[in-house]
Amino acid sequence: MKRLLIIYHSQSGNTERLAAAVYEGALREQEVETSLKRVQDAGLRDLLDADAILIGSPENFGYMAGAVKDFFDRTFYPALGHAINIPYALFISAGNDGSGAQRQIDRIVIAYPMKKVADAVLCVGPADDTVLEACRDLGQGMAAGLSLGIY
Numbered sequence: 001m002k003r004l005l006i007i008y009h010s011q012s013g014n015t016e017r018l019a020a021a022v023y024e025g026a027l028r029e030q031e032v033e034t035s036l037k038r039v040q041d042a043g044l045r046d047l048l049d050a051d052a053i054l055i056g057s058p059e060n061f062g063y064m065a066g067a068v069k070d071f072f073d074r075t076f077y078p079a080l081g082h083a084i085n086i087p088y089a090l091f092i093s094a095g096n097d098g099s100g101a102q103r104q105i106d107r108i109v110i111a112y113p114m115k116k117v118a119d120a121v122l123c124v125g126p127a128d129d130t131v132l133e134a135c136r137d138l139g140q141g142m143a144a145g146l147s148l149g150i151y
């Protein structure tokens with residue numbers, strides 16, 4: 001069975017709501033084993049076990065959350081040599097922008113070397129029904145792609 005890993009950080013709950021919707025969407029595909037983790041609880045083992053990854057972060061000071069950066073700091077060197085060549089996509093929560101977090105995560109993960117397979121879901125302001133549905137679609141789409149062997 002293919003495995004989908006969803007990791008996220010959230011301080012005040014917005015990204016957590018997105019992550020829950022992404023997870024809900026992924027669970028619609030029963031052929032894929034999906035796990036949802038706070039990024040602080042995830043590490044190299046999770047990356048090695050994953051066939052695809054969805055990463056969620058708020059934008060803080062024009063960048064990804066520190067906890068997400070810490071995940072990359074902790075796993076990048078240990079991951080070298082394992083060729084984490086897995087598909088990824090992002091979901092970003094922001095007060096008024098989100099582009100900085102998105103761009104900086106994209107720059108880092110390409111070196112693992114993950115490959116982007118879907119546009120990021122960007123939530124500006126509190127999550128509404130439209131963005132939550134987009135998150136469900138993102139989760140389901142990634143899981144379906146894995147299940148069908150598209151990636």
Ligand SMILES: Cc1cc2nc3c(=O)[nH]c(=O)nc-3n(C[C@H](O)[C@H](O)[C@H](O)COP(=O)(O)O)c2cc1C
Binds near residue numbers: 013059063125
């Ligand atoms: C310290 C801090 C810095 C922030 N910097 C930005 C920023 O640079 N750009 C932006 O659009 N929003 C910024 N925000 C707003 C958050 O990205 C936004 O509230 C987000 O939804 C928070 O997600 P969370 O509830 O999952 O923690 C910042 C919030 C905090 C607490």
